[in-house]
Amino acid sequence: MENGIRGYHPYVVFFYYICTGFLVMYFKHPLFLATALIILICVNISHDRGKSLRKWMIPLMVMSLFFMVLNPFLVSRGTNILFYFRGKQVTLEATMYGVVMAIALVSVIVMFVSFNILLNGNKFLYIFSKVLPRTAFLLMLAIRFVPLLKSRFDEIRAVQRVRGTTMTVGTLRQRARNGMYMIQVLLTWSLEEAIQTADSMKARGYGIGKKTSYIPYRMEKRDWGWLATLLVLFSVCIWGGMLGYGKIVIYPELGTLHLYVLDWILFVCMTIILAFPLIVEGRERLRWKY
Amino acid sequence: MVNARTYLIVSSIVVLVLLASSILFFQHNAYLLVSFVIIACTMIPFFARFEIRKITGREVVILAILAAIAAVSRVPFAGFPSVQPTSFVIIVTGLVFGAESGFMVGAIAAIVSNFFLGQGPWTPWQMYGWGMMGMMAGLLRNTWWMKKMWGKLIFGFIWGYLFGWFMNAWIVVSNIENMTWEFFISIFVGSIYFDLAHGLSNVFFILIFSTSWIKIMNRFKKKYGLLVSS
Amino acid sequence: MEILAVDNISFQYPDMDEYVLDHFSMHVSEGDFVVVCGPSGCGKTTLLRLLKHELAPVGKQSGTITYAGKNVLDYDERTLIEDIGFVFQDPENQIVMDEVMQEIVFGMENLGYSNFEMRKRVAEMVHFFGMEDLLDKKPSELSGGQKQMLNLLSVLLLKPKVLLLDEPTSQLDPVAAKDLIVMLERLNKEMGMTIIIVEHRLEELFAIADQVVMMEKGAITYKGTSREVIESVYTNDDKQFIPYIPSVARLYLSEEKKPIQTGIPLTVKESKAWLASLDSKPKETHEQPIESILEHTKPLLSVKKAYFQYDRYAPLILKNLSLDIHPGEFFALVGGNGSGKTTLLKLCIGMIKAQRGSAKFAGKDIHKLKGKELYERMAYLPQNPQTYFVQDTIEKEMRSVMEQNDIQDGEQEMTNMLALFGIRHLRHRHPYDCSGGELQRAALACMLLAQPDILFVDEPTKGLDPIAKENFANVLKDLHEKGLTIVMVTHDIEFAAKHVERCAMLFDGEVTVDGTPDHLFKGNYFYTTAINRATRLSNRQEVLTLEEAFDQW
Known part of the structure; x- marks a missing residue:
């Protein structure tokens, strides 16, 4: 059994991501989004000290800069004009929209990075195997083949290098052609080998009847507890959002950023939902210390 | 065959109508979310059909290996951002194994490659884009012009653009409140180079490799009597 | 008790003229360890696949295969899948799932076993194999030998009565091959499992086998206990099969003045015992100098x-x-x-x-x-x-x-x-x-x-x-x-x-x-x-x- 958030049932974790993804795209208030982003980054750091997130740093920076800088210059909607640039108006609204959009997008991607860590291959499939068993199985097989194909490709590359077929010298055309030649070898070879995989499946009874599942996960009391908590908080957020809280009006004129009481309530609910992995990990750490 | 074609036409129309009408209906509210739901709903019939269709273990394995090859083929080409071998593999699969297999391989290849390159809000769009590419290749494979090399080349070139536009669509959709013509155009202008490269690399691969790939897959199909009906 | 009987089987692939199996017969008793060998294309793999009904190739077939007294055609699919296990040649290709644990239970899941039954069997067999440490790994992280053990384990969880293996050690290094054969010997001796193995590497197998079958062109050339087969191949001076015979056995048959069948050494221990009985000859202890010609170029x-x-x-x-x-x-x-x-x-x-x-x-x-x-x-x-x-x-x-x-x-x-x-x-x-x-x-x-x-x-x-x-x-x-x-x-x-x-x-x-x-x-x-x-x-x-x-x- 794994520790911390990884020890929770995949359904619960999956539901956490649904809520998170939904809320991040749902609320538009800068405070909400900025908080969400900070929490999600912390969540990532709690998984692996931010190792996987670091690889995304540069694309994320570029993407957010793209929205923040480009949006005001490209879009001239809005009422409050900040200044003119080459005869076009740069508005407060467009700037604000750029910021909101950038944070929302970055948050979603940061969430997916964490998703990739927590719900890796098998857990992901476990979730879907109930609904789409054969598709899930197909996907799993394909994922299982990837490392195998990569190592086969390395072998092919070595052999073909000695034959003078490489992707490192020549014009773009030649290199692309050589690359595809090698993939062609990979195709011919792998198709042939795949028959054995199919035979081995058949030999162990694939497709003869109803499958059961060796369930490595069990919904325990704490799983149900958290599921209920998330569900309640999530409903509150949706309900509040439908009344217009947690959002701001941007176009045609930027509305107020002021937070009302209900906004604060939603804010707390959202924070608790998003911080679910942090709470779990934090509690576990405290238990180890004391 | 008829089934698949109906699916395609219906689902494409449904997507368009729903996407368009939901702009009005939801009044720009959480439009990205809505679009996800719509895309998911359109793909469900294909997956559902795959679930209930009679299919042997061998066929499942072959689809899996093709999807994995489509995804892995990006690895050696990582240094050439403008070359897109995945699309080529998917198109050929559609041509040889038919529309449904083409769709499955395209959609699965998108998920698989994103397992290694990173899942994101774009995954469903990619699944749909590549899935449709494989499916269209399968649907059109028996038309007279698709049997000619030039037909395939045009198909590959056009799909380079269609796929690119479809991927732009998710940016558009996620920015719908903000959308102005300038913004819209700038996105599409910005992607022209990439789409052109995608289209041209499809043309290049189809021109040089489609004959031998189709031969390899057909030989294999015949040798093991696979996926003949679809 | 006879568990498997092959009677007069002939088999022909659709677009080939020759028969791969030609009036082939073989009887296997329960608990037997049978080794089948022969040059590639002799029909041994086809034979093995015909025994595993689900993998039977398509083609023209005559004759009967009987399992536990009943024709295999009369069995339901499920019983045969459970009772007859099959391990393939390539360790990597047989693995289906992306995680060792998932792979182990794959067969049981397919056959719809209850969770209780699965856990029980897994706990028992994983322990027997000593594979606890590998459960959380990905198959791609395992060595070839570990992969093949995993495949064997995964098949054994269905509790087969007969285990068929198609050149299981051919892709392994000698240490891993030895481990696998030792495991097969244990299964045969400790659990009484019937084992039929097709293999080229015979040095160790001859010592374990109860029955050795040598095939050529779809028919049996030699059949019997290890020593019987070795002796008749040697006395016939059969060029096709001499290379299959372990070198110590050949040494015995050529050096021993009065070779007897029961004296043929199959293990190093037996060979040493035999060599000790030989008269000693002076040993030349010539230390050859390392050739130094090459060093100059x-x-x-x-x-x-x-x-x-x-x-x-x-x-x-x-x-x-x-x-x-x-x-x-x-x-x-x-x-x-x-x-x-x-x-x-x-x-x-x-x-x-x-x-x-x-x-x-x-x-x-x-x-x-x-x-x-x-x-x-x-x-x-x-x-x-x-x-x-x-x-x-x-x-x-x-x-x-x-x-x-x-x-x-x-x-x-x-x-x-x-x-x-x-x-x-x-x-x-x-x-x-x-x-x-x-x-x-x-x-x-x-x-x-x-x-x-x-x-x-x-x-x-x-x-x-x-x-x-x-x-x-x-x-x-x-x-x-x-x-x-x-x-x-x-x-x-x-x-x-x-x-x-x-x-x-x-x-x-x-x-x-x-x-x-x-x-x-x-x-x-x-x-x-x-x-x-x-x-x-x-x-x-x-x-x-x-x-x-x-x-x-």
């Missing part, structure tokens, strides 16, 4: 103080490794799994670059070589020769090589090459329709058109039957005599000991010893040939190969 390939690791935090695979290959040498590199053999080979063909130190071919850095410098001077025969073929017939492949190398009178050259390797009949064949041995020779024929200076060979004996192995050895010897430099990586010690001039043993990323096979292997406990293990410290001169024994005794 300039090396063709030279690796100097090379260090290599796959990434900064990974362990060093090659450490301070130096190696010289001289023109005209036949050199073999031996070593266990993970000793760095493959990495060294990659370094030699320039796939990787040493972090420190150098690897030079004819004075140039290998990883910088490209185009002509590579394909005109080097050839590399990989473990899987399929990877070499791009075209769809062997002839087209040869033509593309000729085009690349501007060979003029190509037609003639091509015919010569095909004849030299004895593969004229394969000219228009698709590479994937050839057997392993044929494919190897075809790849060599293509490569040698370019007349390279050096040939790298990686694990050439994997999956070959003894005859194909002999043939391949002869091919290499011919090429060597014609002046080709050959560098071979192998864990087949018998093969290296018999054929090469110079050997080096790699351990932990370093060349630990370097010398003639004699120097390298004689006196080792494990890392040596079976016959050497038997003759060490015996009354006779210690020998490495059977030929040497015939020579010296």
